[in-house]
Amino acid sequence: MSASPSHFQQKMQNPLKSLGLGKKIGDFLNNTKFLNRSLSWYLTGWRAGIFWGLVALFLPQLLSLSSNFLDPTYFAPNVLLLDAILCGIYVMLALGLNIVVGYAGLLDLGYVAFFVIGSYTVAFATSGIIRNIHSQVVTIPAISFWAAIPLAALIAGFMGVLLGAPTLRLRGDYLAIVTLGFGEIVPIVIKDVPFFYGALGFQVPPAPVINTPFGQVDFGNPLDFSAFYYLTLAVIILIVMFNILLRNSSIGRAWIAIREDELAASASGVNLVRIKLMAFGLGAAIGGIGGVFNGVMTSSISYDQFSFQVSISVLIMIVLGGIGSIPGVILGAILLRFIDVYVISTISTMLQTNIALANPANPFHFLVSFNLNTTKFLIFGLILLLMIILRPQGIVPNKRRQLELQGVGLAPEELSVVGEIEREESGASAPPDSVEGLGDI
Amino acid sequence: MAGTSKGEVLLQLKHVTKSFGGLTAVDSIDLEVRKGEIFSIIGPNGAGKTTVFNLITGIYQPTSGEIIFNGSSLKNLSPDRVLRRGIARTFQNIRLFNNMTIMENAMVGQHPFIPSDLFSVTFRLPNYRAAEKKAHNRALQLLSFFGSELVFRKEEYAANLAYAFRRRLEIVRALGSRPKLLLLDEPTAGMNDAETAEAIKYIQRLRQEFDLTILLIEHKLQVTMGISDRIAVLDYGRKIAEGLPAEIQHNDLVIEAYLGRKVEGA
Numbered sequence: 001m002s003a004s005p006s007h008f009q010q011k012m013q014n015p016l017k018s019l020g021l022g023k024k025i026g027d028f029l030n031n032t033k034f035l036n037r038s039l040s041w042y043l044t045g046w047r048a049g050i051f052w053g054l055v056a057l058f059l060p061q062l063l064s065l066s067s068n069f070l071d072p073t074y075f076a077p078n079v080l081l082l083d084a085i086l087c088g089i090y091v092m093l094a095l096g097l098n099i100v101v102g103y104a105g106l107l108d109l110g111y112v113a114f115f116v117i118g119s120y121t122v123a124f125a126t127s128g129i130i131r132n133i134h135s136q137v138v139t140i141p142a143i144s145f146w147a148a149i150p151l152a153a154l155i156a157g158f159m160g161v162l163l164g165a166p167t168l169r170l171r172g173d174y175l176a177i178v179t180l181g182f183g184e185i186v187p188i189v190i191k192d193v194p195f196f197y198g199a200l201g202f203q204v205p206p207a208p209v210i211n212t213p214f215g216q217v218d219f220g221n222p223l224d225f226s227a228f229y230y231l232t233l234a235v236i237i238l239i240v241m242f243n244i245l246l247r248n249s250s251i252g253r254a255w256i257a258i259r260e261d262e263l264a265a266s267a268s269g270v271n272l273v274r275i276k277l278m279a280f281g282l283g284a285a286i287g288g289i290g291g292v293f294n295g296v297m298t299s300s301i302s303y304d305q306f307s308f309q310v311s312i313s314v315l316i317m318i319v320l321g322g323i324g325s326i327p328g329v330i331l332g333a334i335l336l337r338f339i340d341v342y343v344i345s346t347i348s349t350m351l352q353t354n355i356a357l358a359n360p361a362n363p364f365h366f367l368v369s370f371n372l373n374t375t376k377f378l379i380f381g382l383i384l385l386l387m388i389i390l391r392p393q394g395i396v397p398n399k400r401r402q403l404e405l406q407g408v409g410l411a412p413e414e415l416s417v418v419g420e421i422e423r424e425e426s427g428a429s430a431p432p433d434s435v436e437g438l439g440d441i
Numbered sequence: 442m443a444g445t446s447k448g449e450v451l452l453q454l455k456h457v458t459k460s461f462g463g464l465t466a467v468d469s470i471d472l473e474v475r476k477g478e479i480f481s482i483i484g485p486n487g488a489g490k491t492t493v494f495n496l497i498t499g500i501y502q503p504t505s506g507e508i509i510f511n512g513s514s515l516k517n518l519s520p521d522r523v524l525r526r527g528i529a530r531t532f533q534n535i536r537l538f539n540n541m542t543i544m545e546n547a548m549v550g551q552h553p554f555i556p557s558d559l560f561s562v563t564f565r566l567p568n569y570r571a572a573e574k575k576a577h578n579r580a581l582q583l584l585s586f587f588g589s590e591l592v593f594r595k596e597e598y599a600a601n602l603a604y605a606f607r608r609r610l611e612i613v614r615a616l617g618s619r620p621k622l623l624l625l626d627e628p629t630a631g632m633n634d635a636e637t638a639e640a641i642k643y644i645q646r647l648r649q650e651f652d653l654t655i656l657l658i659e660h661k662l663q664v665t666m667g668i669s670d671r672i673a674v675l676d677y678g679r680k681i682a683e684g685l686p687a688e689i690q691h692n693d694l695v696i697e698a699y700l701g702r703k704v705e706g707a
Contacts (some may be wrong), residue, residue, distance in 0.1 A: 146623075240564065245565070249557075249569075250552060250569075250573070251575075253545055257541065260538040260540055261537075264532065264536035265538075266500075266520040267520045267524060267529075267530055267532075268615075268617070269521045269525060269552040269553040270521055270552050274542075275557070282559075
């Protein structure tokens with residue numbers, strides 16, 4: 001048996017060479033074995049888990065050290081921590097979408113809808129202010145932030161099932177179009193239905209202060225986000241554990257089976273309706289939790305924050321990192337946020353403040369008025385395109401997609417099971433040697 | 442093997458018709474498969490054999506007529522419900538889950554026996570863990586039905602298997618659901634003579650060891666004639682003959698369907 005870890009690479013030995021970009025660059029970029037071995041080792045497995053876990057745990061302290069070498073007027077530790085929290089929210093979204101797209105293979109382009117639902121749920125539930133059908137303000141009993149998290153997950157999950165139900169028979173492009181529509185409808189409903197305060201936006205009460213035996217913890221303190229950071233981190237860890245438990249279970253197997261071959265999965269006893277709705281519902285619930293954190297963190301929400309671009313960003317994150325791979329999806333989210341928040345704006349500022357470029361005689365003068373922030377999806381698109389050509393399985397590929405070939409030995413207790421069976425078989429009637437009628441007609 | 446053909450009826454098709462628009466793929470077919478027998482459906486290409494399988498397993502619903510299994514109707518049941526009633530199948534063009542391991546393929550086949558509600562799974566409740574362990578052991582047993590090869594390669598991806606083993610793994614997956622009736626859609630298609638002879642042997646062993654009734658679609662007449670207790674012949678969606686292998690071999694309609702009409706006076 002020959003291994004086929006890279007059909008793609010065998011077929012397209014060197015895509016860049018065919019583009020005329022030279023053999024060496026192409027060979028270097030195609031040398032994914034180098035990337036597989038080193039990167040995956042640094043990013044997956046228990047060693048990497050412990051290391052990155054510690055980094056995440058001490059991130060507030062590490063960031064406060066950064067003021068020694070970074071200009072605190074631009075990179076204040078607390079602002080960096082805020083960026084880390086917003087990044088964490090995207091990590092949640094990516095982990096949620098990974099269930100729908102990565103495991104179950106259902107292309108969902110309207111994931112932002114559940115993000116919106118989560119944000120507005122926490123806004124209404126914790127402020128206790130809604131409007132009735134005649135646009136009059138009505139107060140309802142407010143619930144605490146802690147109760148709002150499961151409530152948002154429930155409501156978003158329910159909406160996910162509601163979206164999933166009519167789209168059960170759709171696959172691929174058709175499903176993508178319907179979910180895209182759903183993602184567009186939800187923000188428009190928020191904008192145009194008075195109940196949701198429309199274009200005015202909505203103030204979300206800050207996260208609460210709690211009293212612990214060790215003193216007061218203020219999750220909503222805008223001068224020190226570390227408490228909220230740890231809350232975000234804890235929720236992410238719970239979501240990761242949930243994902244791992246689901247992945248290695250009968251549900252995870254059924255999801256991957258329907259991704260591989262829906263008909264065969266159904267003929268193997270997988271209830272397609274149930275298992276697809278489960279993927280939609282759980283993915284949506286995690287998106288709703290992300291929405292809760294987003295609502296509290298940004299404190300003022302309005303419909304225009306929730307564009308199609310959010311759905312696309314999350315999708316790019318999981319493709320970039322490696323569809324179906326938990327470390328990959330997390331890395332993808334962090335990487336894309338980093339490019340979005342730091343790289344693009346830094347390059348943009350550099351271009352706009354460059355003295356040589358300010359001279360109108362400079363042939364590249366037009367770059368001064370070129371705002372990279374408005375064209376960032378062009379850059380994301382290019383990144384995605386390069387990724388699909390050079391490394392379609394993502395930065396940290398899911399093992400399943402690598403199709404590694406290696407014989408694996410049996411555990412002792414398994415060997416004994418097999419031994420028993422073989423003994424039973426040899427004791428039983430031997431298979432018939434001759435078959436009558438063979439070769440007749 | 443004539444003795445087995447007197448058993449009780451396990452599967453019964455009553456005037457089953459399936460039309461796709463103007464085309465009638467299956468035209469008022471009656472079949473009775475008795476418990477414990479190997480029953481073959483043969484016929485030229487496009488005769489509607491696979492459509493019959495798809496009708497039995499709930500992938501299609503009959504336009505008219507009724508399918509009765511083990512005394513109850515299969516009307517409007519989805520494929521997974523049909524499986525839970527005790528009918529498992531394999532596919533003509535092997536449909537394994539290629540990016541799942543051999544073990545996982547065998548485990549998916551036992552999906553109906555493992556709890557898949559969110560609560561049991563997330564908290565790994567005792568009933569879930571017990572079912573999972575039992576399914577794992579049973580998967581090993583089923584894999585070892587075909588010798589040690591599949592067992593020792595159980596952590597490899599199904600895509601890596603050679604053709605004959607892919608067919609076998611598909612049977613393992615089907616057996617996972619503890620079926621009463623196994624539908625095999627051309628189990629020897631694409632196999633050479635040696636592999637075909639081996640397939641004939643294991644199909645007979647399947648019936649013995651798992652107490653199965655087997656319904657078979659097969660193109661190779663050497664296979665059907667060798668192992669079938671009874672044979673039905675389809676042509677253009679209609680059943681043109683049914684009987685013991687020896688009867689079918691000398692049936693004029695069957696010879697005509699396969700070889701063409703005898704020219705008068707030639």
